[in-house]
Amino acid sequence: GLHYPQLSAALIRSLFLEANFNVPEEHISFEQRDGRWLVQWGSDQLAWFAANEEGVAQLTFERDVLALVQTKCSLPTPRVLHAAPDGAFGIRTKLVGIVDPALVRERLRNDSHAASQLGQWAGAALAELHAVNKPGSVPAWLPRKAGWPEPASWIRQRLPAVIGNN
Numbered sequence: 100g101l102h103y104p105q106l107s108a109a110l111i112r113s114l115f116l117e118a119n120f121n122v123p124e125e126h127i128s129f130e131q132r133d134g135r136w137l138v139q140w141g142s143d144q145l146a147w148f149a150a151n152e153e154g155v156a157q158l159t160f161e162r163d164v165l166a167l168v169q170t171k172c173s174l175p176t177p178r179v180l181h182a183a184p185d186g187a188f189g190i191r192t193k194l195v196g197i198v199d200p201a202l203v204r205e206r207l208r209n210d211s212h213a214a215s216q217l218g219q220w221a222g223a224a225l226a227e228l229h230a231v232n233k234p235g236s237v238p239a240w241l242p243r244k245a246g247w248p249e250p251a252s253w254i255r256q257r258l259p260a261v262i263g264n265n
Contacts, residue, residue, distance in 0.1 A: 102149040148188040
């Protein structure tokens, strides 16, 4: 499939116009993340572009998961507004709230009530996902086992860098 090792605001704008999204070039910002490009333009929408073949596969998988969750659960999820026919990019709605991982981590470190709320929400979300997705109804493309948590040896090796040597 097609992917975008390099991006420019002009290229993004032209691809958006082909998809009937009119975003001024000067409003477009983008950054590379994990084989993909995150594109934002100051609205309640964002786009992901594949930077490599793995990025195309990741975007396709994410679209499939979002569609599954949207059809079976009440969890808030980004809505896919456009998916390129070749899977190389997609435009989605943003979720409301703090979505910057560094800000979330800092808030959770300093606000035990917020950490408790997040834990309760995550537990409720997992319970709902498991309640509505019975073993026979789970699509074959969905992995049966999560790729986490990491092995204990991996965690022990990196833990001092996360919590300090106290």
